[in-house]
Amino acid sequence: MISGISNNPQPDASHASADAAPMIHTLTLPPLGHGATAATSILATAPFNPLHQIKTSLQVCIGDIHLTVGELMAAREHQVLLLDRHLTQPVDVMLEGRVVARGELVAVDDQFAVRITELPVPLTP
16 A cells, blocks of 8 residues: 555545545446447447547648749739649648648539548558
């Protein structure tokens, strides 16, 4: 027993004072697969990784243009700004300013989408 910490879940008369150490209880949880549906039982067999629950934001970079502030200030509505990429070149999928994948722009219904074509670094362990 570590000083000041008790593993005994039963209160002890010797610890009845106001400065008594907190009681530590071990929780017993049912197995993850217990009572799970078919859809969740597949997930229960995979090891849980809390990092998989973190939300993030990806950016898709379709190209760059280099111009002066004067050129930018002179820009007008309907002016075309030519990017440094060709239509056939892949776009960069970026996380925190770093390329994590490459792909091609596609349309899904009335929205832009990216079809992943290249993973420079495997995203799975």
